[in-house]
Amino acid sequence: MKDTVTQIPTYEDMLAAHERIKPYIHRTPVLTSSFLNDVTGAELFFKCENFQKAGAFKVRGASNAVFGLSDEMAARGVATHSSGNHALSLSYAAGRRGIPCHVVMPRTAPQAKKDAVRGYGGIITECEPSTTSREAVFAQVQAETGAEFVHPYNDPRVIAGQGTCSKELMEQTDGLDAVIAPIGGGGMVSGCCLTLSTLAPEVAIYAAEPEQADDAYRSFKAGHIIADDAPETIADGLKVPLKENTWHFVSNHVTDILTTSEQEIIDAMKLTWARMKIVMEASCAPPLAAILKNPDIFRGKRVGVIITGGNVDLDKLPWMRG
Missing domain, CATH: 3.40.50.1100 (Rossmann fold)
Structure with a gap:
């Protein structure tokens, strides 16, 4: 399969995917933190794909x-x-x-x-x-x-599968105003767009990205795909560029893309570990970092935050450097 548009998955494809994969995945929990709610001024609902089979939403x-x-x-x-x-x-x-x-x-x-x-x-x-x-x-x-x-994200079968995450999130929460997820190639964000544009079109969809790998942000602002070849960021899962299938969803359904610095990513990752007692990787931290950085966007709102994975090298945690 080449990196070209082959088929844009539908809401029905996502529903079929959920039935197909149920025996092989966890229905991951949604956790909350009164501390993080107080700090951000928002009600945050963390969809914990770090507890997923194989440790990630993928x-x-x-x-x-x-x-x-x-x-x-x-x-x-x-x-x-x-x-x-x-x-x-x-x-x-x-x-x-x-x-x-x-x-x-x-x-x-x-x-x-x-x-x-x-x-x-x-x-x-x-x-x-x-x-x-x-x-x-x-x-x-x-x-x-x-x-x-099986492309990591530019594959309609993959996007349909990732869309099952936000379907579960909506079933597990009431009345979300927004959902925010990390963006690299855009598979998870595309899945959110696929599901929410039909299931809950009133929900705003935000993507969060490292400043040092901000090709999705620049693509979003320019109106066409801009691809970086080898960006450097602590968020190793977010180094890849958008492709045609994910760009379709991002360009049509995402409200905004917010960027965060390396230190903001590390601080948000550490804060989640410390306060929620859960293991998440650096690639999951930009959403919380973006909420902390942009309080006026999220204050007073009910926000779903997708924690995308927990596969961390415990001997190389980012705050242990030096």
């Missing part, structure tokens, strides 16, 4: 793609390129179906994520930490294996 889209394959296609296995969470999620889903999973990962990806991929049976080929290298090495792996490409 198992939703990966499972939908894997279990939607025909037996003939599945026999050849699946393949992808990913900095971590999609890689281990696809490895998890492929393992559940008993088929091979080939993964191209940057050599700089967190060791914890590489270990998890191998633990789920994934076969890793390493590449340099750039989009150019990732896609070139992947093309070689796919040519050698003939496996079905």
Whole structure:
């Protein structure tokens, strides 16, 4: 599958995905923090995908793609390129179906994520930490294996699966005014757009992004995709650019994209660990960081905050540097 528009998933695709993946995912909890409500002046509802199977929301889209394959296609296995969470999620889903999973990962990806991929049976080929290298090495792996490409986010099956997260969030909360999620390639945000534009069109959708990897923000302001090849940020899961399928949703349904500094990301991550006693990775922290940075946007509102994953290298926590 090339990086072109193949099919924009529908709300019905998301509903079908939820039924398909239910045996393989957790219905993750929604947690609150009176402390963070007081600090932000908003009512925050944290959808905790850090408690998801494989430790990240990406198992939703990966499972939908894997279990939607025909037996003939599945026999050849699946393949992808990913900095971590999609890689281990696809490895998890492929393992559940008993088929091979080939993964191209940057050599700089967190060791914890590489270990998890191998633990789920994934076969890793390493590449340099750039989009150019990732896609070139992947093309070689796919040519050698003939496996079905499941793109980390620019895939309608994946977007439909990610949309099940905000469906659950709406079922678990009442009367949200807004939902905010991190944005890298845009799979989770696209899933939110897919679901909420039909289920709750009155809910504003915000995306949060590192200042040092702000290509989605610049794309949003410019009105067309701007792709950075190898941005540097502590939020390793947010280094990838938007693609055509995710841009469709972002450009049509997102209210705004908010950016945060590296220190704001680290501070928000640490605050969540300290106050909510939950493990989340740096890539999940921009939404809370953006709420803290922009209190006037969110004050007095009921806001769903999607914590996208909890796969952290515990020996390299960002506040331990130096």
